[in-house]
Amino acid sequence: MESGVHMEKRYRTLLSLVLLGFVSWWLYLDRLNFIGELRYAGTKLWITVIVVLLTYATDNLEWRSNSLRLATNVVGVAAGAFIIGWRFAALLPGVVFLRKGSYTLMDRLRIFANYVFTYYCAGIVTDWLPSEMSLLSVFLYLMVARAANWLLVDQIGHGKSLSQLFMAENVLSLLLVPSYYVVTIAQTDPHRVFFLSLPLITLLAVREFLKVREMAHQETRSRKRLENINRDLEKILDMMKLIRSSQDPEKVFHNLAKLIAQTFGYRYALLNLFNQVEDRVERVASWGISEEDFKRLKENAPTVTETRALMDPKYRVSKSYFIPEGAEPLDEGEVFFGFYEESSEENAWRPADMFLVPISDSSGETIGYISLDSPVGGRRPRIEEIRMIEVAAEIAGRIFEDSMEYIQAFQRAQRDSLTGLFNHSAFYSHLEKAVKADTPLSVAMIDVDDFKKINDTYGHLVGDEILRRLSGLFRESLRESDVIARYGGDEFAVILAGVVPKKALEILDRIRVKVEETDFLGIKVSVSIGISGYPQDGTDPEMLVEKADIAMYRAKSLGKNKTVVYEGGEENGAHQENRGDAIDREEIEM
Incomplete structure (x- = not known):
């Protein structure tokens, strides 16, 4: 069975091919006008080269701030649209094939198809307007391009709603309107090429503004994270006091599972110990899982060898392991599926995600692990959250060591006292x-x-x-x-x-x-x-x-x-x- 990630990638690739086919058909029908624009570009070769270089430079200025994406190559493409022609400009995103970064050919083809369709839509709309309405043409070109890009990338590509349309992305388009209006009315000016620096200056100014804003947001987030860490530390201390007040090992383990799940916001928690002698994972305690499911998990427990194989360095985050959905085949008898919140966010928790936090003894040897599932917030864990859970796991390790008499008694119950063989x-x-x-x-x-x-x-x-x-x-x-x-x-x-x-x-x-x-x-x-x-x-x-x-x-x-x-x-x-x-x-x- 294909994972959701692979299916989504295939769907986006198919959509890109459809877009390319549509644009190619459109280009064929409008080929005379396109050829005319190419000939005009040839007569203004030095301006054409500057526009292409501007497109390439701004395309490589693309950056992301959290989930904010700015299609910065609009600076070069719009210049081509208003100086040479919108049909010619729609193909300027071909510079993505020279874009820096580890993109596959299919990735570049998909990005190119999205951009071509975006700028063709913007060009078609503005082509209906009379030439004297240059200000409205500039405004419509930039806003239609932004809307088409949102539809293809954010809505279809990532499932975002209209309410998630970032204002900063629209601000860039609006701020570019005056710059390009100046470019359009300066067509006969012998120094018009210098006016092309205005959109670039606008872009760099917006970029610096967003950097400052992002730094302010990061400071706010850092402050909130510190507050959360202090709160979690207080909960961990309370957890230690409560657990150590109980002498019954089974009750200790049950309380431990419960408190870890509730403290860090997970619906399900499963505590496991490694039985190295029998190469078997012992399900010790759980929280949020029914008795029937817990019994099934105990009866179908994986081997220690199988579990260690999952703890592959490629899945390591801090000292823990996060195995995303579809990365490894799962035996449904050995795993638990509960209630999950549906979300289209990139960092949303998937039903087959696995989050394993190792439990170590005082010597650093891994003696088991905590498996957490279905976060209440519906998203995958952040690094600072993982580190706090690891603190709880260290406490769990000490508790397990303190309760080793219970574990040893369990193992003794399996062994013959004279020979050490199984009984x-x-x-x-x-x-x-x-x-x-x-x-x-x-x-x-x-x-x-x-x-x-x-x-x-x-x-x-x-x-x-x-x-x-x-x-x-x-x-x-x-x-x-x-x-x-x-x-x-x-x-x-x-x-x-x-x-x-x-x-x-x-x-x-x-x-x-x-x-x-x-x-x-x-x-x-x-x-x-x-x-x-x-x-x-x-x-x-x-x-x-x-x-x-x-x-x-x-x-x-x-x-x-x-x-x-x-x-x-x-x-x-x-x-x-x-x-x-x-x-x-x-x-x-x-």
Whole structure:
């Protein structure tokens, strides 16, 4: 799907081509008069050169003050219209092809088309007036040119209403009227070329006036920004006091999301922490988002790797990241779309805009981020606003560190205390997520052969050390993306995402051989491994574990120290029989 920016650019290009076609047709119909003006320009070559140079010079004087745009090349074009002819003058904007700046050829073509149409409209209107009405002709030429330019650039190009027609732009056109009236009545004066300096002087005077006015506006804006910064700092201090008064981490995070959203004027805020161990973003708290949407966001959270990829330097603003709509493809399951104000302004917030403010710990390491959406004012954030939000994010980082016991408790709840591997519940959580991804995977159940005898012979401390060393061996032998868990007792479970059982058999059998060849405190250790595959052996976590379990007990019944892939004909009864035999032989603990 094309972004709104690309669609708008295509529309403006198409409009420019239509305008060029219209003007070309018009020029063809009026070709005799146009040729006459060209011949006249040739007889006044030195004046023509001066007019062209004046147009080029004033075209490169174009400047912008906030959203104010002045088509300054009117100074040169109007001179051509009143001295040589309006048809010739309408093509003078061809100097845009020599304009300084990094414009593409299509950009220059579009600008040229807009100007040609603008000045042709002005010329056609004034052509209806008798030659003796020179003052009215000058007035109408400049005002019609201004109106046509507003229609093409401001109204059609940027969607601005008539109420947004800037007075300063009209003032320039009005101030040029006396200058060009003098130029028109001095046609027979031998020094008439010097009168062309009058419009240029007028333009430079208006330019300096607008610069002074802009400086005054900037001072006013700076004063208001300082007032806003002081107000925001007071709010941040209040935020710190309120948050630190609460001891419950969940309440702290909720208040933090709420206060950041309300302080800085956003309808939605989402606090996220990086779970580096599992490469997953943890949705910690939100504001303005319904419980149902927050639950969906938690279930479909992106990975830390994916999120860091979004934090590309090209999107960096201060220490934060602003990703405009259409810049990156979005997974609608991972993002939230709420209420947005419609606006045609250039800096208006778009529904798919993303604003991410990193949260760092005291060492400067990024541990998460704040995602803000739908500003109440309906516009994208300014740099000073971003910096104030970053101050709040630093406070959030300290709060997260102070609440690290909560985070550590969360991570401990996912880990086995003896081996550091995922525990039983975390294993099923990962397997459920892997199954939802609907891509091939293998599940392996690994049981230590005769582990009860090891415990009985050497003691539980030795048995625990063997389990720790086995865990380390599994971690070294498998990919970082593979999930390894202590399923319970001396039993381990593995999820191999993107690996079919046949390939998993090769990988896990190498691990089995490695275990057999490793010296564990002078004790020989072996494992029996069973493998099942998604989707052929089951489409839910319990079924996959059950089939891997059946294959593992099949390996036991074949004499242990084997790796077996589940075969579809095996029954649950065989599984129970194998498990019962193993218990009788004291191969597994109850």
